[in-house]
Amino acid sequence: MAYRSVNQSVRKKDAMQLLLGKPVYVEDIVPKDALVVKLLRSPHANAIVQDIKLDTALKVAGVEAIYTWQDVPQTRFAIAGQTYPEPSPYDRLILDRHVRFVGDPVAIIAAENEKAALAAMKRIKVTYEVLPAVLDPRTAMDSEILVHPEEDWYPPCEVGGDNKRNLVASGVEADGDVEKILADCDIVLDHVYHTKACDQAMMETFRTYTQTDRYGRLHVISSTQIVFHCRRILSRALGIPKSKIRVEKPRIGGGFGAKQTAVCEVYPAFVTIKTGKPALLIYSREESKLAGSPRHEMQMHVRLGAMNDGTIRAIDLHTLSNSGAYGEHGPTTVGLSGHKSIPLYTGRLEAFRFSYDVVYTNLQPAGAYRGYGATQGIFAVESAVNELSEKLGFDPTVIRDKNMVREGMVMPAYYGETASACALDRCMSRCRRIFDWDARYPVRDMGNGKVRAAGVAMAMQGSSISFVDVGSATVKLSEDGTYNLILGAADMGTGCDTILAQMVAECMDCDVDDVAVFSADTDVSPYDSGSYASSTTYLTGKAVEKACSQLKKQILTIAAEMLECDNTGLLLFEPKGIRHMWTGRVATLEQIAYKAQCFNTHPAEATASHTSEVSPPPFMVGMVEIELDKETGKVDILDFTAVVDCGTPINPALARIQTEGGIVQGIGMALTEDIHYDCKGRPMESSFMQYKIPTRLDMGKLRVEFESSYETSGPFGAKSIGEIVINPPAPAIAHAIYRATGVWHRDLPITPEKIVMGK
Amino acid sequence: MEIKLILNGKAVTDHIEADTLLLDFVRAHGCYSVKRGCETSNCGLCTVLMDGKPVLSCSTLAARADGHEITTLEGLQEEAADFVGFIADQGAEQCGFCNPGFVMNTIALLRENPDPTDDEIRQFLAGNLCRCSGYEGQLRGIRNYLDQRGGRHGI
Ligand code: FES
Ligand code: FES
Numbered sequence: 001m002a003y004r005s006v007n008q009s010v011r012k013k014d015a016m017q018l019l020l021g022k023p024v025y026v027e028d029i030v031p032k033d034a035l036v037v038k039l040l041r042s043p044h045a046n047a048i049v050q051d052i053k054l055d056t057a058l059k060v061a062g063v064e065a066i067y068t069w070q071d072v073p074q075t076r077f078a079i080a081g082q083t084y085p086e087p088s089p090y091d092r093l094i095l096d097r098h099v100r101f102v103g104d105p106v107a108i109i110a111a112e113n114e115k116a117a118l119a120a121m122k123r124i125k126v127t128y129e130v131l132p133a134v135l136d137p138r139t140a141m142d143s144e145i146l147v148h149p150e151e152d153w154y155p156p157c158e159v160g161g162d163n164k165r166n167l168v169a170s171g172v173e174a175d176g177d178v179e180k181i182l183a184d185c186d187i188v189l190d191h192v193y194h195t196k197a198c199d200q201a202m203m204e205t206f207r208t209y210t211q212t213d214r215y216g217r218l219h220v221i222s223s224t225q226i227v228f229h230c231r232r233i234l235s236r237a238l239g240i241p242k243s244k245i246r247v248e249k250p251r252i253g254g255g256f257g258a259k260q261t262a263v264c265e266v267y268p269a270f271v272t273i274k275t276g277k278p279a280l281l282i283y284s285r286e287e288s289k290l291a292g293s294p295r296h297e298m299q300m301h302v303r304l305g306a307m308n309d310g311t312i313r314a315i316d317l318h319t320l321s322n323s324g325a326y327g328e329h330g331p332t333t334v335g336l337s338g339h340k341s342i343p344l345y346t347g348r349l350e351a352f353r354f355s356y357d358v359v360y361t362n363l364q365p366a367g368a369y370r371g372y373g374a375t376q377g378i379f380a381v382e383s384a385v386n387e388l389s390e391k392l393g394f395d396p397t398v399i400r401d402k403n404m405v406r407e408g409m410v411m412p413a414y415y416g417e418t419a420s421a422c423a424l425d426r427c428m429s430r431c432r433r434i435f436d437w438d439a440r441y442p443v444r445d446m447g448n449g450k451v452r453a454a455g456v457a458m459a460m461q462g463s464s465i466s467f468v469d470v471g472s473a474t475v476k477l478s479e480d481g482t483y484n485l486i487l488g489a490a491d492m493g494t495g496c497d498t499i500l501a502q503m504v505a506e507c508m509d510c511d512v513d514d515v516a517v518f519s520a521d522t523d524v525s526p527y528d529s530g531s532y533a534s535s536t537t538y539l540t541g542k543a544v545e546k547a548c549s550q551l552k553k554q555i556l557t558i559a560a561e562m563l564e565c566d567n568t569g570l571l572l573f574e575p576k577g578i579r580h581m582w583t584g585r586v587a588t589l590e591q592i593a594y595k596a597q598c599f600n601t602h603p604a605e606a607t608a609s610h611t612s613e614v615s616p617p618p619f620m621v622g623m624v625e626i627e628l629d630k631e632t633g634k635v636d637i638l639d640f641t642a643v644v645d646c647g648t649p650i651n652p653a654l655a656r657i658q659t660e661g662g663i664v665q666g667i668g669m670a671l672t673e674d675i676h677y678d679c680k681g682r683p684m685e686s687s688f689m690q691y692k693i694p695t696r697l698d699m700g701k702l703r704v705e706f707e708s709s710y711e712t713s714g715p716f717g718a719k720s721i722g723e724i725v726i727n728p729p730a731p732a733i734a735h736a737i738y739r740a741t742g743v744w745h746r747d748l749p750i751t752p753e754k755i756v757m758g759k
Numbered sequence: 760m761e762i763k764l765i766l767n768g769k770a771v772t773d774h775i776e777a778d779t780l781l782l783d784f785v786r787a788h789g790c791y792s793v794k795r796g797c798e799t800s801n802c803g804l805c806t807v808l809m810d811g812k813p814v815l816s817c818s819t820l821a822a823r824a825d826g827h828e829i830t831t832l833e834g835l836q837e838e839a840a841d842f843v844g845f846i847a848d849q850g851a852e853q854c855g856f857c858n859p860g861f862v863m864n865t866i867a868l869l870r871e872n873p874d875p876t877d878d879e880i881r882q883f884l885a886g887n888l889c890r891c892s893g894y895e896g897q898l899r900g901i902r903n904y905l906d907q908r909g910g911r912h913g914i
Binding site for chain 1 (some may be wrong): 787797801854856857858859862884885886891892
């Protein structure tokens with residue numbers, strides 16, 4: 001289908017502002033005289049604050065206030081940005097006497113400047129009763145040490161959690177008799193895979209500014225993906241009505257899910273509520289790494305049953321997820337480890353079982369990171385399928401052709417949804433062709449101590465959370481016949497403001513430049529769950545389509561009066577105006593817009609919301625070629641080729657950049673992004689010096705192509721793209737490393753040390 | 760202490776604390792393009808030019824700028840506008856938070872080596888982290904810019 005504005009690589013609306021360094025982020029736009037907020041953090045993984053002495057700290061010149069657990073409201077809340085009632089337990093206080101990880105805040109310091117705040121922090125004397133800590137997720141469940149012994153721990157949803165067992169959530173889902181089928185298989189692979197608590201490492205750390213607005217309300221300007229959830233969270237945490245809070249976001253310096261959690265908003269908000277003064281909290285890089293909201297560390301036990309001819313008949317997956325000291329996103333991320341991995345093999349699967357336990361530990365709490373559990377599950381299941389292929393002596397792409405999900409199949413492991421739009425088979429054959437799989441799959445010894453080898457993986461994700469997420473849009477006609485698009489979704493750099501404007505332009509038959517976009521502000525924007533769960537293009541996009549068709553009706557109604565026509569069916573919507581089919585008279589959009597402002601009762605604007613009963617998966621195939629140095633264990637990525645089915649790419653350039661960015665994050669997760677804890681439970685990789693994200697020298701050539709299906713429930717046939725793209729690199733790279741070395745690495749990241757040691 | 764410097768072509772005299780970082784100094788003087796992404800000199804977001812050479816303003820004392828010429832992206836809007844449109848055409852600006860440092864370092868590169876190869880570009884910009892774009896789009900943008908002005912190293 002030929003489109004005028006969608007499926008076009010339009011420049012992002014904010015591109016030149018960003019590239020020319022204009023002040024558009026939180027720290028650039030807020031007043032410079034705000035109180036500087038700093039947090040004193042616990043050095044212990046599990047401790048009770050016995051005593052805090054503030055007297056000398058309060059004497060530091062410029063200190064406005066210091067707050068401790070005795071000063072804050074005693075209502076527990078969750079900081080996960082999720083639709084109410086949240087699956088995440090209410091297990092936090094703004095400051096708790098019981099601190100549960102190294103980095104848990106003990107005191108909030110507000111001062112006129114940073115120096116004073118830091119000087120005061122040094123002078124606070126805290127006496128802790130240090131408790132033994134739960135530092136190993138594998139022994140956390142039913143440990144006698146409880147991370148959350150408190151009686152007021154509260155789960156708003158029933159998700160199988162029990163704080164008296166260190167359990168955030170647990171559950172089992174199954175279809176068919178897994179044990180029986182496994183017993184009947186020629187071969188059963190049984191392996192355990194492990195992924196780490198990777199850090200989103202968005203370049204702009206967590207930050208929030210708060211002030212009292214001119215109506216005496218709390219006005220929050222935050223780098224957040226979730227303005228509406230943030231307002232609700234603050235309301236509960238601070239004990240003030242939602243009508244007294246306004247949350248807005250300016251441009252965001254990256255999120256990747258980190259900012260789907262209200263990591264830092266409550267602290268400056270509390271300062272502003274108490275002092276009435278503006279307050280600004282900016283996390284250092286170190287704080288972002290110690291007390292952020294990283295990926296859930298997961299251990300996945302896969303049992304994969306197959307026949308000697310390569311038919312995959314049963315998958316049994318158990319995931320143990322480490323939620324850390326608090327439960328945000330714990331019950332939901334784990335679900336994706338099964339829901340977004342097992343269905344890839346719907347083709348011949350006769351039975352599956354997916355069970356999980358999510359545990360509390362005294363480690364940094366995890367949250368939402370692009371891929372949201374799917375990344376972990378796909379590493380495990382895709383690795384197991386690669387192991388199966390190698391064991392049976394099959395080309396792993398052939399085994400996938402035989403077993404993969406195909407268009408029209410019902411996916412029992414994916415809520416029974418039908419793969420209504422699925423080009424996974426075409427992605428595979430195209431990827432095989434452009435990567436030249438047949439030539440590169442065989443291992444090649446380069447004769448200089450280096451080996452070249454290739455690996456492959458498939459992936460899926462969802463598009464929004466079915467039966468939950470709500471996307472909304474308001475479209476208004478302006479006097480000159482242009483449009484305003486007002487959103488509650490959050491463009492965090494991905495370009496969704498532009499993508500949604502392209503949809504308005506397509507619907508209203510105007511130029512993208514004729515659509516001005518605003519997002520997001522709880523006072524102004526229509527309600528939107530926010531930008532996460534791969535929902536914005538798919539869900540908010542559909543809301544944009546609906547709002548446009550309503551606005552067209554409004555415009556026709558106004559035009560009908562002007563053209564003295566009592567049947568709007570006779571009116572034609574044309575680019576610059578409305579034409580009466582019979583009389584040929586035209587009312588220009590400009591005339592209509594002015595009419596709307598004078599002696600008129602029909603609004604020249606429309607708001608629409610959309611929700612979905614399905615979450616159509618995008619699909620992807622990734623292939624990698626590596627060069628491995630047998631002496632040092634160093635792995636160089638030579639080529640990563642990916643073919644993605646995201647339905648119609650609304651903006652192919654932006655879809656491509658999403659894919660490239662996701663692949664490079666996936667390469668980091670596979671090879672370098674490591675987390676170790678010292679004996680006290682403190683992460684040792686607390687800066688970019690130790691936590692190595694890929695530089696532009698650490699990725700080889702990236703090639704991205706699209707093989708589109710058409711998803712009828714999405715706008716213009718679109719599905720999602722933002723998250724899926726991080727999933728294939730880890731299993732594909734682990735596969736290539738096996739090909740080069742003969743050793744399967746089931747523990748990420750696969751560092752040169754591990755490769756050299758052969759384990 | 761008092762320092763005198765040229766900031767984006769204008770003479771500036773100011774009293775500073777001895778431990779003031781150049782990054783905080785330029786931001787305090789309205790150069791908000793300069794960003795902080797780390798505390799360990801690893802990200803390159805804070806890149807400015809000192810006497811035309813790129814430096815990390817997060818690990819340079821403002822006192823060291825005394826008597827020197829400091830340029831931030833605010834002072835190089837036209838030179839930047841010349842090529843950043845090519846990056847915009849790729850959509851590679853993404854969140855934008857790394858852009859000013861990356862653009863400043865690219866300007867430094869192109870002044871030093873007007874016709875770099877792709878590998879020279881990667882090497883020169885290796886210290887500029889970007890978590891969003893995956894780097895390829897930035898490279899394509901620079902390459903397209905060089906090609907249209909007749910660079911010899913295009914592929
Ligand atoms: S702020 Fe990271 S290198 Fe300067
Ligand atoms: S564009 Fe976001 S970090 Fe580079």
